[in-house]
Amino acid sequence: MQLREIRWGSREFAAEVELRYRLLRQPLGLWFSPRELEAEESERHFGAFEGRRLVACVVARPLGQGAVQLRQMAVEEDRRGRGVGRLLLDFAEAELAGSGFTEAVLHARETAVGFYEKAGYAVDGEPFEEVTLPHRLMRKRLTPR
Ligand SMILES: CC(C)(COP(=O)(O)OP(=O)(O)OC[C@H]1O[C@@H](n2cnc3c(N)ncnc32)[C@H](O)[C@@H]1OP(=O)(O)O)[C@@H](O)C(=O)NCCC(=O)NCCS
Structure with a gap:
């Protein structure tokens, strides 16, 4: 498996959007607007790629003051439970820490909170609803390796 950054607008980006749509939006009856x-x-x-097949992705949105929001984390259904999500998360965090970000925050679906806790994230505050599902705000300090 190879881990790498995807360039916005590339063919790999199109595969990323397709994966995110199929795994995260379509099941909720939602889609992405062009904007x-x-x-x-x-x-x-x-x-995360197996050959040319994209099997997992995550997006990072700079928030200012050293913080970055991780979002749209998804692993292909037939590749879950094999450490792919954790490897990709570790890779993204290391790249972002190397770029100077000092804190990662995310809105975790309640069903994924345990996954992020294992990766060192802590819940902050009360549950809230987003894209029709209960979520928790989670945080982790990033340190360059
Ligand atoms: C949540 C998700 C990204 C996890 O990816 P994954 O590749 O299956 O996870 P990994 O195999 O890397 O798991 C790493 C560790 O977290 C644990 N874990 C994985 N998913 C978990 C979950 N939903 N709840 C609790 N623990 C979980 C694993 O057991 C493993 O523990 P270990 O280190 O003790 O063995 C994946 O299941 C997924 O895409 N789910 C659907 C979309 C989604 O919910 N995305 C997150 C939106 S916030």
């Missing part, structure tokens, strides 16, 4: 995808040019995109 939403255009705004992602200013974000960082990371992927």
Whole structure:
């Protein structure tokens, strides 16, 4: 498996959007607007590949003051439970720490809180609803390795 950054607007970015749509939006009856995808040019995109097949992705949105929001984390259904998500998360965090970010925050679906806790994230505050699902705000300090 290879971990690498995906360039916005590339063919790999199109595969990333397809994966995110199929795994995160379509099941909720939601989609991406062209404006939403255009705004992602200013974000960082990371992927896990098996050969040319994209099997997992995560997006990082700079928030200012050293903070970055990780979002749209998804692993192909037939590749879950094999450490792919954790490897990709570790890779994205290391790249972002290397770029000077000092804190990662995210809105975790309640069902994924345990995954992020294992990776060192802590819940902050009360549950809230986003894209029709209960979520928790989670935080982790990033340190360059
Ligand atoms: C959540 C998700 C990204 C996890 O990816 P994954 O590749 O299956 O996770 P990994 O195999 O790397 O798991 C790493 C560790 O977290 C644990 N873990 C994985 N998913 C978990 C979950 N939903 N709840 C609790 N623990 C979880 C694993 O057991 C493993 O523990 P270990 O280190 O003790 O063995 C993946 O299941 C997914 O894409 N889910 C659907 C979309 C989604 O919910 N995305 C997150 C939106 S916030």
